[in-house]
Amino acid sequence: MNVHRQVQLAEQRIRPYILKTPVEYSPWLSRDTGAEVWLKLEHIQTTGSFKLRGAANHILSASEEARNRGLITASTGNHGSAFAYMCHKLGVPGTIYLPNGTAQSKIDYMRMYGVELKFIGTDPLESELAAREASAQTGKSFISPYNDEAVVAGQGTMGLELFAQLPDLSTVFVPVGGGGLISGTAGYLKGARPGIEIIGCSPEKSPAMHRSLEAGEIIEVATYPTWSDGTAGGLEPGSITFDLCQKYVDRMELVSEEDIQAALRYLLEKHQWMVEGAAGLALATFRRIAAEYRDKQVVLVLCGRKLGIDRLRELIRD
Numbered sequence: 001m002n003v004h005r006q007v008q009l010a011e012q013r014i015r016p017y018i019l020k021t022p023v024e025y026s027p028w029l030s031r032d033t034g035a036e037v038w039l040k041l042e043h044i045q046t047t048g049s050f051k052l053r054g055a056a057n058h059i060l061s062a063s064e065e066a067r068n069r070g071l072i073t074a075s076t077g078n079h080g081s082a083f084a085y086m087c088h089k090l091g092v093p094g095t096i097y098l099p100n101g102t103a104q105s106k107i108d109y110m111r112m113y114g115v116e117l118k119f120i121g122t123d124p125l126e127s128e129l130a131a132r133e134a135s136a137q138t139g140k141s142f143i144s145p146y147n148d149e150a151v152v153a154g155q156g157t158m159g160l161e162l163f164a165q166l167p168d169l170s171t172v173f174v175p176v177g178g179g180g181l182i183s184g185t186a187g188y189l190k191g192a193r194p195g196i197e198i199i200g201c202s203p204e205k206s207p208a209m210h211r212s213l214e215a216g217e218i219i220e221v222a223t224y225p226t227w228s229d230g231t232a233g234g235l236e237p238g239s240i241t242f243d244l245c246q247k248y249v250d251r252m253e254l255v256s257e258e259d260i261q262a263a264l265r266y267l268l269e270k271h272q273w274m275v276e277g278a279a280g281l282a283l284a285t286f287r288r289i290a291a292e293y294r295d296k297q298v299v300l301v302l303c304g305r306k307l308g309i310d311r312l313r314e315l316i317r318d
Contacts (some may be wrong), residue, residue, distance in 0.1 A: 001186025074130070088114060200251070203226040282300035
């Protein structure tokens with residue numbers, strides 16, 4: 001997959017449906033760390049996360065016949081929200097498979113667009129595999145939330161935007177679950193300037209990509225409930241994102257639940273941004289290793305905003 005070229009094509013295809021999200025300078029982080037720190041505000045993207053980019057690119061790339069038959073996907077919420085929005089926008093029948101325990105705020109958002117929801121298992125990988133089986137049985141096309149070239153290319157349009165906004169950037173901290181966002185972003189940025197450093201950020205309680213890269217192959221990894229529910233779950237066997245991460249990602253880091261919560265509170269207090277757990281991963285990682293990035297231009301990706309009211313209360317109470 002020529003990621004750099006596919007991202008350029010995706011940009012042309014999806015531009016009418018997505019926002020060009022801004023970057024915001026952080027005077028607090030810059031003062032405290034000696035780095036020049038910017039936030040990429042993907043949480044204000046339409047539907048509330050970067051996931052719209054990938055879902056839009058796949059659905060817009062699908063044949064009219066495939067759209068008329070209906071589409072199937074699996075999601076913990078943000079990809080499902082983007083899928084639901086695009087299905088509604090284009091009049092496409094859609095079904096979403098979700099794990100039990102998905103945040104209610106994300107369920108409510110998906111239901112608003114009239115797609116069918118099916119709840120399977122407790123791990124996102126279980127619902128993904130069930131969705132793939134349903135696709136095979138019904139002939140409806142399956143859209144993976146990450147293991148899909150069109151989705152990866154769509155997510156990579158964030159990197160295209162970022163390079164145009166900050167052409168001198170040195171390092172990008174990117175949240176990692178299945179790896180779609182970091183694969184597309186890293187693939188584009190490395191094609192634009194190979195010296196840009198890409199750091200993947202995952203929660204200690206759900207480190208599937210991290211542990212698989214350590215092992216040199218996709219392995220089963222135990223996962224546990226985490227504040228970063230948007231990056232939770234295992235990797236699908238044969239995922240293209242594994243190879244892309246091996247090729248393009250320079251470094252992977254794990255962060256604790258306490259560090260994720262502290263990052264969310266920091267963003268709320270200093271930037272007045274209420275974001276979901278996955279959006280705290282980049283900041284939590286950067287704060288832990290900030291001494292290595294003094295005098296460098298650093299970007300932290302805030303990937304989504306769907307923090308439920310109960311989670312917000314818990315965050316403030318703690």
